[in-house]
Amino acid sequence: xxxxxxxSILNRFLQKYLKNVTTEHATVWGGQLVFKNVELxxxxxxxxxxxxxxxxxxxxxxxxxxxxxxxxxxxxxxFTFSNxxxxxxxxxxxxxxxxxxxxxxxxxxxxSGASSQNEQDKTDEDGAQKEEGWMRSLLSRIALNLRVEVxxxxxxxxxxxxxxxxxxxxxxxxxxxxxxQHVFADLEGPTRAAFKEIVVEDITWCxxxxxxxxxxxxxxxxxxxxxxxxxxxxxxxxxxxxxSHPGYPLGLPMTQVHIRSxxxxxxMSRSQLEMMVRLVEELDAMITEIKRNKRRHLSHxxxxxxxAAAA
Numbered sequence: 001x002x003x004x005x006x007x008s009i010l011n012r013f014l015q016k017y018l019k020n021v022t023t024e025h026a027t028v029w030g031g032q033l034v035f036k037n038v039e040l041x042x043x044x045x046x047x048x049x050x051x052x053x054x055x056x057x058x059x060x061x062x063x064x065x066x067x068x069x070x071x072x073x074x075x076x077x078x079f080t081f082s083n084x085x086x087x088x089x090x091x092x093x094x095x096x097x098x099x100x101x102x103x104x105x106x107x108x109x110x111x112s113g114a115s116s117q118n119e120q121d122k123t124d125e126d127g128a129q130k131e132e133g134w135m136r137s138l139l140s141r142i143a144l145n146l147r148v149e150v151x152x153x154x155x156x157x158x159x160x161x162x163x164x165x166x167x168x169x170x171x172x173x174x175x176x177x178x179x180x181q182h183v184f185a186d187l188e189g190p191t192r193a194a195f196k197e198i199v200v201e202d203i204t205w206c207x208x209x210x211x212x213x214x215x216x217x218x219x220x221x222x223x224x225x226x227x228x229x230x231x232x233x234x235x236x237x238x239x240x241x242x243x244s245h246p247g248y249p250l251g252l253p254m255t256q257v258h259i260r261s262x263x264x265x266x267x268m269s270r271s272q273l274e275m276m277v278r279l280v281e282e283l284d285a286m287i288t289e290i291k292r293n294k295r296r297h298l299s300h301x302x303x304x305x306x307x308a309a310a311a
Contacts, residue, residue: 010065013079017044018060033065045086051286053157057087073138074184076147076175084153090160090282144194145184148173159282162209162275169202169226180232190245191252192237202226207272207279224266232258 010033014021019039040058049055061083068075150171157164175185176195187194205223234256240249268276 010077017041018063031067031069033067035060035063035065037061038063040086049088050290051283052091052289053088053286054091055086055088057085059085072142076145076184077142078147078149081148081150082152084150086153086155087158088156089158141186144187145175146173147175157279159278160210161278162207164275164279165206165208167204167206168200171198171200173198187237190241191239191250194235194237196233196235198231198233200229200231203229207275209271209275220269220272221267223268223272224264227261227264230260232260 017040018035019041021035021038038060040060042055042058045058046053046055060081062081064078064080064082066078066080068077148171150168152167152169153171154165154167174182174197176197177183177185178188178193178195180195180197182197185195204225204227206219207223208220209218211218236252236254239252239254241247241252
């Protein structure tokens with residue numbers, strides 16, 4: 001039972017984010033799985049980033065997974081990534097959304113999958129349904145308490161004019177309770193909120209101009225160097241609370257992010273300021289394009305539903 005649960009959780013994560021990697025390819029030593037020189041799935045990484053950029057490279061030199069097999073409901077599964085590199089580039093065009101035909105196929109597939117799933121649910125016995133619900137609840141609780149540590153990371157965004165590079169020595173993501181104490185947590189309160197604390201150590205941001213003659217970047221002093229940040233995240237499953245709650249709807253944000261730092265020493269040259277302006281303009285254009293594509297997809301989905309209803 002325990003082995004099957006662990007394998008289900010790990011394979012779900014590994015197959016989503018890593019290329020050609022499952023628990024069968026791991027070296028097991030003292031409750032720890034070790035993967036060497038693995039590549040990230042660029043399509044999934046690009047989708048998770050949520051910006052219309054082209055991810056050119058994603059590489060992890062070492063991934064360790066610690067498995068508390070005897071205490072899965074008391075201790076978190078721990079993922080440790082070491083020496084990570086991600087390189088992204090500005091796309092030729094910002095319109096990287098899926099075509100309406102692809103969207104309609106996805107919708108049709110989703111509807112077909114939902115229909116077949118409903119038929120399967122109808123044929124399942126009550127005992128099997130209860131067991132499946134219990135297993136899903138157990139897997140969700142274990143996944144909620146995953147602990148992640150990422151060491152020695154370099155993330156680059158490259159254009160023809162400049163290179164933006166963010167790096168850090170260590171980043172940790174820990175589950176907490178509403179008092180921000182590190183515990184094996186559950187969803188809390190009427191909004192079913194999850195609490196995470198992220199600590200980033202020695203984070204550095206460089207912004208360097210690219211040589212117009214086609215050479216490499218001309219390195220300049222970092223915008224900030226080896227700073228430490230603490231980020232607290234609240235993710236609410238039911239931001240309005242349950243309908244039975246006396247204060248419904250609560251109207252709380254689905255996600256809250258608090259960033260804390262003792263101090264941040266920011267230095268910027270004139271050329272870096274100009275590059276910063278271009279970077280902000282590009283991000284604004286990307287976000288505008290994302291919103292436009294979402295409206296386009298919603299409009300197309302509504303027209304498909306209308307046509308299906310008329311048929």
